[in-house]
Amino acid sequence: MKEKNNTIYLDYASTTPVDPRVAKRMMEFLTPDGEFGNPASRSHRFGWKADEAVEEARSHVANLVNCDPREIVWTSGATEADNLAVKGIAKFYKTKGNHIITSKIEHKAVLDPCRQLERDGFEVTYLEPNEGGIITPEAVSNAIKDSTILVSIMHINNELGTLNNIEGIGRVTREKGIFFHVDAAQSTGKVDIDLKELPVDLMSFSAHKTYGPKGVGALFVRRKPRVRIEAQIHGGGHERGMRSGTLPTHQLVGMGEAFRIAKEDMQNDIDKIKKFHDMFLDEVNNIEHVYLNGDVENKVPNILNVSFNFVEGESLIMGLKDIAVSSGSACTSASLEPSYVLRALGRKDELAHSSIRFSFGRFTNEDEVLETLSILKNVVERLRELSPLWEMHLDGIDLDTVEWKTH
């Protein structure tokens, strides 16, 4: 997908464009000639029609992940769904225990609510991933205490694309009677999810990572065995009391349509992206001193996180100005710390600083992948020409033995 300014978009893990089929559907629920009614209005057809559309959308979401539509609670996005799950369980079951298990590589939408709960008196264990970026069922099992009430582990890591064994983790939590929440914001349309089979109690979803609109998501809350949560937003008792607020019909229709299409197109999308992934990895591996971050045997093909040693990530991003990608180097954000996810893998800081996340999507084409590879090789070579670290490396100096004059 190219924009007018010829920038190649390879940042689908950050967000995706809305599929034109989705946008078209959404437009039918906004204007005076469309179904603009409030789905909560019970007294006239405007409300009934909107409610019908919302329920149809709910079924599409439920259908993609094989659950009952009544188990889907609409939210404003995966961040709110994560907040609702983590705080909602903690607050509802606080008399049962005060210990929560999560991991160091969760999204901030899980980590920050956990920090908040710590301030409220809860105890949180942050598990270390293994070198490949995976949280194992054994790691979860070892961290469980008598006071544990919730385990929250993501399905696919947003920076690495690594895939956790949520079935295995769920078996552990089920056996112990502990609730299990999964942040699946990166999963829909990328891997099969069957909530009838998976021992998962709560699961967060996002629309905008799957070609739907921003500002809408959902939380799966299991009915059997029943899971209860304390609402975080009050005001009218919508969504069976779990999340109040007038339902944004067009947003929900957009998410529903996006998830309906995801189910239809998933295999096509995966096949195409897998081909690009393999092609990309083969070529990138031809560059010296390149490291793939995250276990390649245990990841989704749409995300590739690569460190280019002796080159700093932000300068690489600037060099790749015609390609939209993300950097693991937090030079791009307000802090000067490299990515907390890469650090949690035990990667040296300099490798964390050198990392770039490429993520492919439905509208990526082969020409874009080839062009990216050619630009990438050129820019890495030029930046290494500029890099004193590369020069030292070529001179045979082991950078780990150098005494750096830090500033």
Place this chain on the structure above:
Amino acid sequence: MAYSKKVVDKFEDTLNNPQAFKVGRFDPAELNVGTGMVGAPACGDVMKLQIKCEPKGNSHIIKDVKFKTYGCGSAIASSSELVEMLIGKTLEEAKAIKNIEIVEALELPPIKIHCSVLAEDSIRQAIEDYESKQ
């Protein structure tokens, strides 16, 4: 990223035309060469600056400069900007260069000011190294 056009241009010019922008190295063992290297890979930037000088009157004058920088775009642009300021200056004049001059020339945002500090440190070190050899 709040990069000024000046940073972007400087970075790209340096990247695309390294020779013209004094990217490279002198033999650090030569007596008329001073080398300064500051920063650390773990912090995300390392600057290496080399000056080639010759005596002139009571002082020494910088005849040529080479540099290499590992770091973000602002770090690379800052080194490149500094290098341009140095040629033809006496060591006293070079020592008087303040990081704020680089900040102003490149319109660096506040979060990138450390890049200019690093550049200022690198010239000081290079001069120290050169003077210790004389």
